[in-house]
Amino acid sequence: MNTIKSFLTTILIVVTVVACTKSQNKKLALNTNSTALTIDEKVDQLISMMTLEEKIGQMNQYNGFWDVTGPAPSEGHEAKKYDHLRKGYVGSMLNVRGVNDVRAVQKIAVEESRLGIPLIIGFDVIHGYKTLSPIPLAEAASWDLEAIKKSSEVAALEASAAGINWTFAPMVDISRDARWGRVMEGAGEDAFLGSKIAEARILGFQGNDLSKNNTIAACAKHFAGYGFAEAGKDYNTVDVGTSTLNNIIFPPFKTSVEAGVKTFMNSFNELNGVPATGNSTLQRKILKDKWNFDGFVVSDWGSIMEMIAHGHAKDLKQAAEISANAGSDMDMESYAYVSELADLVREGKVSEEFINDAARRILKVKHELGLFDDPYKYCNLEREKEVIGSSEINEVVLDVAKKSIVLLKNENELLPLKQKNQKIALIGALASDKTSPLGSWRIAADDNTAISVLEGMQKYSGNKLTYAKGTDVALGKIGFPFELEINTNDKTEFNEAIDIAQEADVVVMVLGEHGFQSGEARSRTKIGLPGVQQELLEAVYEVNKNIVLVLNNGRPLTITWADRHIPSIIEAWQLGTQSGNAIAQILYGDYNPSGKLPMTFPRSVGQIPIYYNYKNTGRPTTDNPNIVFWSHYIDESNTPLYPFGHGLSYTNFSYSQLKVKAKGKNQIEVSVVLANTGNYKGKEVAQLYIRDLFASVTRPIKELKGFKLVELAPNETKAITFKLTEKELGFYNNEGVFIVEPGNFKVFVGGSSDTVLEEDFSLK
Ligand code: BGC
DSSP states (O other): OHHHHHHHHHHHHHHHHHHHHHHTOTTHHHHTOOTTSOHHHHHHHHHHHOOHHHHHHHTEEEEOOTTTTSOOOOSHHHHHHHHHHHHTOOOEEESOOSHHHHHHHHHIIIIISSSOOOOEEEEOOSSBSSSBOOOHHHHHTTOOHHHHHHHHHHHHHHHHHTTOOEEOOOBOOOOOOTTSGGGGGSOOSOHHHHHHHHHHHHHHHHOSOTTSTTOOBOEEEEETTGGGOGGGOTTOOBOOOHHHIIIIIHHHHHHHHHTTOOEEEEOSSEETTEEGGGOHIIIIIIIIIISOOOSEEEOOTTTTTHHHHTTSOSSHHHHHHHHHHHTOOBEESOOHHHHHHHHHHHTTSSOHHHHHHHHHHHHHHHHHHTTTTOTTTTOOHHHHHHHTTOHHHHHHHHHHHHHHOEEEEEGGGOOSOOSSSOEEEEEOGGGTOSSGGGOSOOSSSOTTOSOOHHHHHHTOTTSEEEEEOOSOSBOSOOSSSOOOOBOOSOOTTHHHHHHHHHHOSEEEEEEEOOGGGSSTTOOOSOOSSOTTHHHHHHHHHHHOOOEEEEEEOSSOOOOHHHHHHOSEEEEOOOOOTTHHHHHHHHHTTSSOOOOOOSSOBOSSGGGOSOOSSOOOOSSOOOOOTTOOSSSSOSSSOSSOSBOTTOOBOSSOEEEEEEEEEEOSTTOEEEEEEEEEOSSSOEEEEEEEEEEEOSOSSOOOSOEEEEEEEEEEOTTOEEEEEEEEOHHHHOEEOTTSOEEOOOEEEEEEEESSSSOOEEEEEEEO
């Protein structure tokens, strides 16, 4: 049967190739799209028709250029890109957006190139396209996989309506360093939570049918180790041990493959001496061979060329050779493949089989997207108008924004605010800022399109609300080129803030980082409140101690003074388009906070890297004041300001009756009773951690291995069960093999990584 099928396929291919070659048809590629063939067969057929240069063309990605709907450029760099498009030497474009522009570039590829192969159109849809969800770190704080998936789903819906069919997201890099500006783009410090969120995001973007016009291909990035840049300095060297690589960095990437992610992006950094882009162990041995990833790998922006600066390739030609051989399938903006690869193949330095493999992978994804059936399927002007900014999308982003907020502290039930007869002073430039909540990844979103906290609070009209800025957030220009200087010394408007604070029952202060102070290339060495905001906070505190501090930021901050003095603190990150509405609903108790930190908050920068799943060391923490030589600082505690998993509610939750039962070989059932002992209905993220006490490769003192989001009415009680299997109880040894070792374990359950209930069990 199979022999007959392959014989018929061969005949069909030969006939089509002959027919196509003879006919000079401009749409040869679309002619290979016979429904009788599988996608792999269609791709093979197309590959057999392509010249070496055309196959390499598929591996070339250009950034958007000229006013695509205007006249074609006739000279310079842009003219070259245009010429390459017409020759079929471009497989993808990024940063071309909007139906008109996408249609215009697609038209050149499809109608003017010899084979008419459609482009795949990439864009950084990181937390939305035009209508923005919270930054990814904030969304991770929701621990709500459904809400996160939904947020990616509407991001795909909106982006696809603007012509885009491929996002460079999710970023699944684990990071333990709040100095690194890109922590805002990931899911925090934990591999287990990070893997679950990676999966949710991929399913959200890609849906269950990639060929629909409202789903887009996702991209797990940056492979690998980017989040471990030394000293939190972006693009810096990465030097991590095997165990960390296997157990912390790799899991979200492996999960991404299992979730069916269509593409990967490699990373700027070197990893143990070899740039990731030229690293064949990472890309070929692990990703493509061991994990069986069948999508394609795109380089990061210019990362092929950057191997010269890394000191790994002597020129662009060698960089192209190394990265193509290492399994980087597509070149983003290094111009290396398009200019060097054909010669390298002719010289025998890169095998044509590698080129075929890369082109095959890229063409396959284009087929799966349905681009060969209709290259303009994402280019419907009416749909673009209808979908972008729709109320459906705004509802989803508001929902996830509320769920992303974390209540860090709430003394004397200062929160929620009363909805009537309270005099409230709102202070801080960020409180009226309509741009900062959009964060730094907001290429398509317009300035001033977020709902500010001031606007959100004005909707609650039962109170007297006064507002003063107190101090500017930003001096100079915020934007591109980025001038990130936050107001460092101007206190002229302090008095106005102090005056309204004096008159108020409660002061709400919105302080923190501007949206452009975190993100790519925005590493910081000082992560307190920037500028004179700390001084403003202290000055207001002098006149009114009833302060609710609302933090806006893209990374954990060292807010030790605030934690000591301010009764209520809310972590509200950068929450996107609906930011002010979400914050107001939390402040006034229309939504009871349910978020939990996905990243540890340090007390001081000197503690970084600080994370909950550290190793015990040979000289662990001790309470004995007479012991001097143990692993600690002499000027700072070992504990964080707020631990991973921390987050309060307006109600109280209590955990009891932790029980562990063995259920068959290496199957453990853990149960606990959760009760709402407070006065409000609320949601709690019940977290389960384990500790493997002795192992051939030492294990952390706690590892998250399960969590459940549970909603309870006041006085309600629920029994919760978790299942632990080999998947949760094993680990990767230093050969990269997953093993499960018998021995003694501890299990902990509670509302943060600082859990109180614990039990023992053993594996036989
Ligand atoms: C970033 C990537 C991003 C790419 C394209 C790079 O600078 O590292 O994450 O997808 O630019 O915009």
